[in-house]
Amino acid sequence: MSSNLLPCKLCGEQKKLINAHIIPKQYYRRIIPKGAKPHLLKFEVDDVANESKTQSGIYQDDLLCSDCDNQIGQYDKYGYEVLPHQIDESKLKEPFGHGLKIYEIGQIQVETFRLFLVSLVWRAGIARDSMFELIKLGEYEDGLKQILLGKKTDLLDTITAVVVLFRPPKYSEIMWSPFCSKMDGINIVTFYLPPWKILLKLDRRPFNDPFDKFALSVGKPTVATVQDFWSKGEFRLLCDFHQKSRKAAGLE
Numbered sequence: 001m002s003s004n005l006l007p008c009k010l011c012g013e014q015k016k017l018i019n020a021h022i023i024p025k026q027y028y029r030r031i032i033p034k035g036a037k038p039h040l041l042k043f044e045v046d047d048v049a050n051e052s053k054t055q056s057g058i059y060q061d062d063l064l065c066s067d068c069d070n071q072i073g074q075y076d077k078y079g080y081e082v083l084p085h086q087i088d089e090s091k092l093k094e095p096f097g098h099g100l101k102i103y104e105i106g107q108i109q110v111e112t113f114r115l116f117l118v119s120l121v122w123r124a125g126i127a128r129d130s131m132f133e134l135i136k137l138g139e140y141e142d143g144l145k146q147i148l149l150g151k152k153t154d155l156l157d158t159i160t161a162v163v164v165l166f167r168p169p170k171y172s173e174i175m176w177s178p179f180c181s182k183m184d185g186i187n188i189v190t191f192y193l194p195p196w197k198i199l200l201k202l203d204r205r206p207f208n209d210p211f212d213k214f215a216l217s218v219g220k221p222t223v224a225t226v227q228d229f230w231s232k233g234e235f236r237l238l239c240d241f242h243q244k245s246r247k248a249a250g251l252e
């Protein structure tokens with residue numbers, strides 16, 4: 001068997017597999033500053049920060065056939081539309097007072113956007129790159145795949161997410177590794193797709209109050225919550241990264 005004729009991880013057919021992005025490349029491209037060389041720096045922060053360059057993000061050549069990649073590409077395309085790079089400031093509202101802002105995304109095709117989220121987390125869960133090592137799907141891996149194969153599963157009805165417009169005071173254009181955690185006891189996966197952050201629920205229980213009010217829901221206009229600060233965990237991550245990257249650069 002030729003090494004490039006392997007079963008596609010989605011349809012299972014033995015085909016020529018192509019370079020498939022894990023996080024759609026647009027999300028990388030949009031964080032490249034205008035006029036900069038067309039590459040991003042990829043850092044792995046372990047004991048030391050390892051640096052490498054990437055042209056268009058992370059892809060893997062033994063995941064998908066071109067038919068499946070094209071299908072997922074349609075969801076990606078819709079994902080870019082819903083989560084644009086440019087923010088329309090007139091959509092920022094403060095309906096609750098207390099400085100709590102929301103961003104009105106408006107009516108979207110929640111079902112299609114949800115398929116984008118399903119494909120994103122499924123790809124991240126099966127990817128080998130260390131950027132995705134914190135994503136452990138366990139029993140969800142097969143269920144997510146069945147959804148992408150068009151099979152109606154009861155899992156699909158439990159998939160929802162809180163969309164966050166993430167505008168920290170500095171370093172807003174870093175794509176941090178996605179990770180699994182719990183939010184108020186509910187299992188979630190966090191993705192950073194600057195300037196957005198997605199809190200994707202992978203749990204059969206519903207979100208607790210107040211997250212249930214902001215979560216994607218079929219037939220309801222979509223709103224994002226606005227986070228203009230670093231959470232404690234994010235700030236720790238940033239400090240750690242800063243310190244290790246300075247050390248790696250010989251500055252300390």
Ligand SMILES: [Zn+2]
Pocket residue numbers: 008009010011012013064065066067068069
């Ligand atoms: Zn396939």
